[in-house]
Amino acid sequence: MGKFVKEILDKEEFSREDIISLLESEGEDRTLLFTKSSEIKEKYIGNKVWYRGLIEFANVCGKDCLYCGIRKGNRNLERYNLTDDEILAAARFAHANNYGSIALQSGELESPFVTDRIGNLLHRIKEMSNGELGITLSVGEQEPEVYKSWFDAGAHRYLLRIESTNRLLYSKIHPDNSNHSFDRRMSCLKNLQDIGYQTGTGVMIGLPFQTLNDLAGDLLFMKEFNIDMCGMGPYIEHADTPLIEYSESLMPLKERFDLTLKMIALIRIMMKDINIVAATALQAIDPIGREKAVRIGANIVMPNITPGKYRDSYKLYDNKPCTDDSAEDCQGCLEARMSLADAEVVYGEWGDSKHYSERRDKNTKNTENYKQ
Numbered sequence: 001m002g003k004f005v006k007e008i009l010d011k012e013e014f015s016r017e018d019i020i021s022l023l024e025s026e027g028e029d030r031t032l033l034f035t036k037s038s039e040i041k042e043k044y045i046g047n048k049v050w051y052r053g054l055i056e057f058a059n060v061c062g063k064d065c066l067y068c069g070i071r072k073g074n075r076n077l078e079r080y081n082l083t084d085d086e087i088l089a090a091a092r093f094a095h096a097n098n099y100g101s102i103a104l105q106s107g108e109l110e111s112p113f114v115t116d117r118i119g120n121l122l123h124r125i126k127e128m129s130n131g132e133l134g135i136t137l138s139v140g141e142q143e144p145e146v147y148k149s150w151f152d153a154g155a156h157r158y159l160l161r162i163e164s165t166n167r168l169l170y171s172k173i174h175p176d177n178s179n180h181s182f183d184r185r186m187s188c189l190k191n192l193q194d195i196g197y198q199t200g201t202g203v204m205i206g207l208p209f210q211t212l213n214d215l216a217g218d219l220l221f222m223k224e225f226n227i228d229m230c231g232m233g234p235y236i237e238h239a240d241t242p243l244i245e246y247s248e249s250l251m252p253l254k255e256r257f258d259l260t261l262k263m264i265a266l267i268r269i270m271m272k273d274i275n276i277v278a279a280t281a282l283q284a285i286d287p288i289g290r291e292k293a294v295r296i297g298a299n300i301v302m303p304n305i306t307p308g309k310y311r312d313s314y315k316l317y318d319n320k321p322c323t324d325d326s327a328e329d330c331q332g333c334l335e336a337r338m339s340l341a342d343a344e345v346v347y348g349e350w351g352d353s354k355h356y357s358e359r360r361d362k363n364t365k366n367t368e369n370y371k372q
């Protein structure tokens with residue numbers, strides 16, 4: 001077995017079968033996989049981590065994804081929407097603490113009000129930070145003009161997880177209606193990339209009905225689509241969602257966790273210079289889950305800087321960590337955690353994906369001086 005995995009790891013490109021073998025690897029083979037991915041991270045990125053201060057500014061959502069705790073149909077939670085001043089205060093905290101970037105995340109809503117509100121916030125955050133804070137948006141599917149207006153207002157990265165690239169599996173974990181269309185989600189991703197965003201996507205790992213073949217397809221898609229950023233995390237059931245009825249069929253949490261680490265290691269090997277997030281959901285399973293992800297390939301961590309009183313209500317899944325903490329608590333805690341992973345936190349830099357700058361230079365030969 002050892003020799004077989006070693007041979008695969010020496011290849012330039014992985015086939016679907018290669019990926020499945022690596023996802024199945026155990027013992028020494030698994031160690032070989034993680035050693036290879038750590039080496040690649042070290043070589044292409046260095047042993048570094050960049051922060052994106054995460055502001056979960058509203059848990060109001062227009063969609064009803066069957067796995068998600070903040071789905072519209074869940075009446076068992078209080079809905080909140082931070083005021084603009086609260087959002088600006090959180091952004092100011094990030095700036096004052098020299099985080100290079102923030103990420104604005106919320107449930108998915110499409111309306112002229114939301115479009116204007118976010119556009120306005122982007123302007124104000126840029127102004128408040130003298131253009132120094134990088135801004136990632138993660139507010140779901142929108143029309144191309146909306147994406148464009150936000151890009152022009154200063155957002156330069158966008159995260160939109162495809163959740164699963166197998167359209168049949170996608171249809172099993174979403175309601176069957178036009179508000180949850182696989183094709184629309186794909187075209188949104190394409191639009192984001194065409195507009196010029198650093199574009200990130202990802203999937204959940206360990207979903208009901210999901211196979212290793214599906215996960216291999218997800219990785220091949222990310223490579224083919226040429227993403228700049230990847231955020232993948234384990235699926236964790238939420239008691240107030242329809243998918244809870246399939247809990248018995250799931251693999252144990254520890255296995256979902258391990259499979260997520262293997263997926264992260266694989267995407268690092270396949271796409272050496274992209275940004276990879278160590279998802280918070282990892283820490284819901286293993287207290288040092290994010291540190292493990294950083295060791296084997298992730299280079300982005302998203303400290304939660306949402307005001308403490310709202311955190312309990314942004315529960316996408318059960319056992320979400322750090323919901324009792326404040327932004328200051330997360331700050332000290334994370335820095336200590338990253339040094340446990342022997343990683344150095346880089347302050348005051350956007351930490352753009354190198355992949356993006358190279359892709360952009362190749363495409364446009366644009367010499368505009370971006371802050372990396």
Ligand code: 5AD
Pocket residue numbers: 067068069161163203204233234235236237238281316317318
């Ligand atoms: N378990 C893990 N991740 C989840 N998400 C939503 N619900 C869950 C869950 N139950 C993820 C989705 C979404 C992101 C914001 O959170 O991938 O895109």
Ligand code: FES
Pocket residue numbers: 061062063064065068070071072107108140
């Ligand atoms: Fe809110 Fe899916 S339920 S995005």
